[in-house]
Amino acid sequence: MQVGGWQIHTLLEGTFLLDGGSMFGIVPRSRWARHHPPDGEGRIVMALRTLLCVGHGRRVLVDTGMGDRLDDRRQALYQHTPRAGGLPAGLAALGLACQDVTDVVLTHLHFDHAGGLFAPDGRGGLAPAFPRAQVHVQEAACRWAAAPSLVDQASFLPGDAARCEAELDLRLLQGDETLAEGLRVQVTAGHTPGHQLVVVGEGPDTLVFCADLIPTATHVRLPWIMAYDQRPLLTLDEKKVLVAQAVEEGWALVFEHDPLTAACRLVERDGQVVPGETLCLDPA
Numbered sequence: 001m002q003v004g005g006w007q008i009h010t011l012l013e014g015t016f017l018l019d020g021g022s023m024f025g026i027v028p029r030s031r032w033a034r035h036h037p038p039d040g041e042g043r044i045v046m047a048l049r050t051l052l053c054v055g056h057g058r059r060v061l062v063d064t065g066m067g068d069r070l071d072d073r074r075q076a077l078y079q080h081t082p083r084a085g086g087l088p089a090g091l092a093a094l095g096l097a098c099q100d101v102t103d104v105v106l107t108h109l110h111f112d113h114a115g116g117l118f119a120p121d122g123r124g125g126l127a128p129a130f131p132r133a134q135v136h137v138q139e140a141a142c143r144w145a146a147a148p149s150l151v152d153q154a155s156f157l158p159g160d161a162a163r164c165e166a167e168l169d170l171r172l173l174q175g176d177e178t179l180a181e182g183l184r185v186q187v188t189a190g191h192t193p194g195h196q197l198v199v200v201g202e203g204p205d206t207l208v209f210c211a212d213l214i215p216t217a218t219h220v221r222l223p224w225i226m227a228y229d230q231r232p233l234l235t236l237d238e239k240k241v242l243v244a245q246a247v248e249e250g251w252a253l254v255f256e257h258d259p260l261t262a263a264c265r266l267v268e269r270d271g272q273v274v275p276g277e278t279l280c281l282d283p284a
């Protein structure tokens with residue numbers, strides 16, 4: 001897909017399992033389970049989908065998946081299954097290497113979004129996975145990662161906030177900002193402080209990477225909000241605005257965690273806004 005002078009691809013880093021109840025907050029299991037069948041432990045499959053925008057002399061990766069970072073306890077819990085070859089293989093399919101990524105935009109620092117910033121260095125340590133990239137993240141998200149709430153502290157890998165500051169070319173953002181022609185970030189802080197969306201293009205030619213504001217196509221329904229959100233009523237307001245704009249202007253939405261629907265536009269059916277036909281943005 002071509003949007004605003006950018007060639008857009010989705011790259012799947014892998015999948016993992018997460019408690020379905022936590023993903024849908026107050027929604028009864030009998031309703032969400034129709035869309036996301038749970039396993040024997042109530043867990044559902046979540047995609048780790050990233051966005052690659054190539055254009056204007058830059059190669060911008062949005063979020064990084066989990067990376068090969070989980071200890072045995074977390075691996076047993078989350079069952080991270082990397083796609084064969086991980087993000088390097090996805091980039092290679094486009095003729096690119098990790099060194100070619102000029103910018104990484106992090107929606108926030110939860111480990112299923114930022115874990116892949118670092119990769120094993122082969123000597124028992126870690127090294128930046130995209131060594132030449134400038135990393136754009138909200139300062140508020142970094143501050144939150146360094147001192148999270150009791151409610152979401154399990155969503156951060158210990159030491160990652162300090163590691164990011166010490167080892168990456170970090171660019172700390174102070175709110176909504178245009179990062180390049182036709183590519184901007186927009187803060188939606190209901191999920192965590194400093195959580196940001198990525199918006200590419202303008203007018204009807206717009207694509208939004210929804211991150212954890214609308215993690216799957218199923219979450220387009222306004223009250224379907226994750227129990228992980230720090231401020232669910234703020235999420236509700238932020239979703240209302242985004243969904244209304246997306247319907248009115250025909251925006252394409254990309255869902256980071258949806259195992260089946262990578263992206264779609266929204267349509268109104270019987271007075272309800274629902275996901276339209278799935279758009280495939282994977283490299284051919």
Ligand SMILES: [Zn+2]
Nearest residue numbers: 108110191212
């Ligand atoms: Zn998150």
